Amino acid sequence: MKKNLKRIAIVAMVAVSFAACKKTQESATTEPQETVKNADKVLQYIKDLGFPESSIVDNGTMFIVEEDITFPKNMEIPVNKAFGTEQYYTGSIVNSTNKLNIRVFVDPSMTSMGSEINNAIAQWNAVPNSTLRFNIVTTAPYDILIKNEALQSPNGVVCGAGEFPANGKAGAVIRINRDAIAGNSFAQRARTICHELGHNISFRHTNWSAIGESNATNVPGVTGTDSRSLMNGGQCNSGATVLSQKDKDATAVLY
Numbered sequence: 001m002k003k004n005l006k007r008i009a010i011v012a013m014v015a016v017s018f019a020a021c022k023k024t025q026e027s028a029t030t031e032p033q034e035t036v037k038n039a040d041k042v043l044q045y046i047k048d049l050g051f052p053e054s055s056i057v058d059n060g061t062m063f064i065v066e067e068d069i070t071f072p073k074n075m076e077i078p079v080n081k082a083f084g085t086e087q088y089y090t091g092s093i094v095n096s097t098n099k100l101n102i103r104v105f106v107d108p109s110m111t112s113m114g115s116e117i118n119n120a121i122a123q124w125n126a127v128p129n130s131t132l133r134f135n136i137v138t139t140a141p142y143d144i145l146i147k148n149e150a151l152q153s154p155n156g157v158v159c160g161a162g163e164f165p166a167n168g169k170a171g172a173v174i175r176i177n178r179d180a181i182a183g184n185s186f187a188q189r190a191r192t193i194c195h196e197l198g199h200n201i202s203f204r205h206t207n208w209s210a211i212g213e214s215n216a217t218n219v220p221g222v223t224g225t226d227s228r229s230l231m232n233g234g235q236c237n238s239g240a241t242v243l244s245q246k247d248k249d250a251t252a253v254l255y
């Protein structure tokens, strides 16, 4: 907790210094400066999505939120943000063209978990009444990169992290803490990957309210909490390993 407060203070201080930079170096056009300005906007975007300040960790080139959602500081902010008040999503989804073929590239650091990745992808691709499809590609161009990274948060080891879509494109990166989940069962390793894929197509944590988030957007017609949801957060090695009926219903509504 103490550590967390420290982090909040750091995020706040960084935010203040960004604001100060804005005032004193308005004419500067160097790339780092642009990144700094954009980081400011990203931080505001995260807050607009309703994530509590206490869940935002500044990790250098990106912010990590709720342990497993990453926001690159140079990300494109979605133009059409729909913020409102069960399966929940960000209000910004993969567009109708891109959803038909979301190309997934597996970094060499993650090929050892190819079977788990295939299992995760097959779950999303099998949702009835959804035309969303993930496809593995072995060369560029691709939409999502899955790579190994030894992620840490103030609360300890992070199993994986996804990124939300922006402006019609799926979130660009999924980081999996390969060594951290290596000892889990096959089903739980696949779950972590399946869960992060869910973030990259806009799903938030179904149990967002219970874990302190606010302002998530309801998927129309799919309401209420769902203990069986694979998109419940904070459940590495303990959560659902298959998409629940409501997860599927929500996917069918969005895609």
Ligand SMILES: [Zn+2]
Pocket (backbone or CB within 6 Å): 068, 069, 195, 199, 205, 232, 233, 234
């Ligand atoms: Zn998550």
